[in-house]
Structure formats: C-alpha cells, structure tokens
Amino acid sequence: xxxxxxxxGRLPLAGHLPSLARSPLKFVSSxxxxxxxxxxxxxxxxxxxxxxxxxxxxxxxxxxxxxxxGVGRMFKQLEPLIGDSxxxxxxxxxxxxxxxxxxxxxxxxxxxxxxIMQRRAHELCDALRPGEP
Numbered sequence: 001x002x003x004x005x006x007x008x009g010r011l012p013l014a015g016h017l018p019s020l021a022r023s024p025l026k027f028v029s030s031x032x033x034x035x036x037x038x039x040x041x042x043x044x045x046x047x048x049x050x051x052x053x054x055x056x057x058x059x060x061x062x063x064x065x066x067x068x069x070g071v072g073r074m075f076k077q078l079e080p081l082i083g084d085s086x087x088x089x090x091x092x093x094x095x096x097x098x099x100x101x102x103x104x105x106x107x108x109x110x111x112x113x114x115x116i117m118q119r120r121a122h123e124l125c126d127a128l129r130p131g132e133p
Contacts (some may be wrong), residue, residue, distance in 0.1 A: 004050060006041045007034040015043030049074065 007030070009019050019027045020042075031051050034040045038054030052058045061069065071090045079088040086097050103109070 003036075004039045004041050005034055005036045006043070007031055007051075010043050013046060015045050015047070017044055020044075044074075047073070 007016060010016055011018060016027065028051075031040050031042070032053040035051075035053040038052060038057035040051050040053060042049050042051055052061065071088055071094075075087045082088060084093070084097075086094065086101065089097055
C-alpha cells in the first residue's frame with residue numbers, strides 16, 4: 001500500500017483545526033488535491049484522521065474491507081451523543097443495521113426524497129421570524 005500523504009498546513013499541536021475552523025468548506029475542498037489514491041491524512045489536534053476523497057477507496061473500504069475495520073475512536077466518543085447508529089456500531093450489530101437501511105438508499109428510492117426535503121426546508125424557513133436566532 002502506498003503512503004498516505006498528510007494535508008498541507010498542519011500546525012504543531014493544533015494540527016489542521018485552525019484551517020478547518022476558519023473555512024470548513026475551503027479546507028475540505030482542498031483535501032482532494034492533497035490526496036494520493038483518494039486518501040489523505042489530517043490531524044485534529046494531535047489525532048490523525050483519514051479522509052476519503054474518491055469513490056474507489058470508499059468502495060474498497062466500505063465494501064471489501066468493511067469487516068476488517070473498527071469504528072474508530074472519534075465515533076466511539078460520539079456514541080453517548082448520537083447513540084447506536086451505523087457510525088458507532090461494529091461487527092454483527094453494524095451489519096444488521098446496515099441491512100435495515102440499505103433498501104431506503106437504493107438509487108431508485110433517492111429521487112423520492114427530493115420533494116420531502118423540499119417541503120421540510122420550506123416548513124423550517126416559514127417558521128423563521130425576523131430578529132430571532
């Protein structure tokens with residue numbers, strides 16, 4: 001396996017957090033340029049994380065190698081906040097939950113979600129009042 005490059009702009013101790021906080025979209029968009037083979041390493045503080053920037057490694061990691069990968073420290077720390085979700089489950093519990101969700105994510109199902117999301121967005125916008133946070 002080839003070495004995974006580190007995104008440019010890493011600072012001692014802070015890692016890439018300042019860049020991410022200053023301009024999240026710009027930072028995330030820049031990662032594809034720094035990636036090699038669709039993977040790039042970033043550091044949140046002193047913690048290294050890996051970002052997938054292309055379809056091929058995502059497919060390989062999520063399908064071919066899924067059984068060999070763990071949840072990861074960050075998602076384990078999120079578990080009290082988000083509960084038992086696909087991101088926090090591992091092993092057979094992850095597989096069972098994934099199989100429950102897969103039918104809703106088939107390509108034929110996705111277009112039907114557009115009108116639902118549009119309606120919900122309009123409802124949220126209509127609920128906004130001037131001067132209220």
